[in-house]
Amino acid sequence: MPSIKKILHFLGSAGVTAASVGVLGYGMSTQWAFSEMACSETAGNFTNGSATVQYQLFSGEIMRGSCPVFGAEKDFKVLEKLAETGGAPQILHAVVIGLLAMCLLCSAGSILITLYNSVSNPYETYMGPIGVYTCNSVSACICLMVLILYAVNVQVTSMAEDLVKNDIGASSAVYLTDKTSEFQVGYFLLLPYMGLNLLAILIIYLYEHAAYTHRKNQQRPTEDAPKEIMMY
Template identity: 60%
Template sequence: MPSTKKILHFLSSALVTSISVGVLGFGMSTQWAKTTLECTRDGGGIINGTAIITLKLFDGNLNRSFCPSFGSIDDFQVFPTLRGTGGTPVALHILVLCLLALCLLFSAGSILITLYNSVSNPYETYMGPIGVYTCSSLSACLSVVVLIVFVVNVNVTNMAEDLVKNFSEAIPVELKNQSSEMLLGYYLIIPYTVLSLAAIALIYTYDHAAYAHRREQQRPTEDAPKEIMMY
C-alpha cells in the first residue's frame, strides 16, 4: 500500500489533470476566433461592406453587410466548408483537431497512471512517474503546437477569404484589411498547458523527495568504515 504522501501527490496530480481536461473540453465547444474583412465590388477602391467570421472548432457564423448583398447571416460547418475550398486551411484545421484529440488521449493516460499509483506501488516504469511525465509533457507540448497552428491558419492563410467567397453568391468581391482576434476557446488552451505542467510538478516533487529519502537511508552504509563493512 502506498504511503499517505504518495497517495496525496498522485491524487492531486489526477485532480489537476482532470480539471485541465474539463477546461480543454469547454474550450473546444466555444468560440476560438473572430475575423473581420472589408469588401469592395468589381475591383473598385470604395469599401462597400464588411464580413465578420466567428469560428468555433466545428461550426461558425458569417455575418455579411453589403458583402456583396444587402445583408446576410449564415451558419456553417467548418470542416465541410473548408473541405469544399480545399488547400492549406483545411489541412491545418484537421491538424488542430488531431492534436487536440491527442491532448485528451494523453491526459486520460496521465489520469489512469496517477490513479493506479495512488493505490499500488508499481516499479519505476511507464506505469510509474515516468508515465506521468511522458503523458503530461506530451499534452503540454501538443497544446502549444495547437496555439501556433491555429493562429497561423487564421492570420496567415487565406481561410477567411475562402469562407466569405464561398457565400458570396457567385458575385465577385475583393476582400482586404483583414483583422483577427482570438477568443475564449483559443485562450483556454493556455491554462490547459499550465495545468498539465502542474501535474508533472506534483509528481516530480514527490519523486524527488522519495529519491532523497532513499539516498539518506543508504548513506550510513556508504559512510561506514571499510573494516566494518567487510566484517
C-alpha cells in the same frame, strides 16, 4: 500499499490533469477567433460593405453587411465549408482537431497512470512516474503546436476570405480586403491547459525528489560506516 504521501501526490496530479481536461473541453466548445474584412464589388479603395466570420472549433457564423448587396447571417460547419474550398486551411484545421484529440487521449492516459500509482507500487516503467512525465509533457507540446498552427491558419491563410466567397457564391464577384483577426477565449484556454499539465508533472517530480532524498539519507549511515564494522 503506497504511503499516504505518495497517494496524496498522485491523486493531486490526477486531479490537476482532470481539471486540464475540463478546461480544454470547455475551450473546444466556445469561440476561438473572429475575422473582419472590408467588402466591395470592384477592385480599388472604395468599399461598400463588410463581412465577419466567427469561429468555434466545429461551427461558426458568417455575417455580411452589404456584401455584396444585402446583409446576411448564416451558421456553418467549419470542416464541411472548408472541404468545399479545400487547400491549406482545410488541412490545418483538420490537423488542429486531430492534435487536440491526441491531447485528450494523453491526458486520459496520465489520469489512469496516476490513479494506478495511488493504489499500487509499480516499478519505474511507463506505468510509473515516467508514464506521467511522458503523457503530460506530450500533451503540453502538442498544445503548443496547436497554438502555432491555428494562429497561422487564421492570420496567414485565406480561410476567412474563402468562407465568405463560398457563402456568397460564384454568381457574385466581390473583393475582400483589410482583414483583421482576433483570438477569443477558446484559443487562449490552451495556455492554462498547458500550465496545468506542467503542474501535474511538477507534483510528481516533487514526490520523486523527496523519495530519492529519503532513500539516500537511509543509505548514508551504511556508506559512511568504517570498513571494520561493515565486515561483520
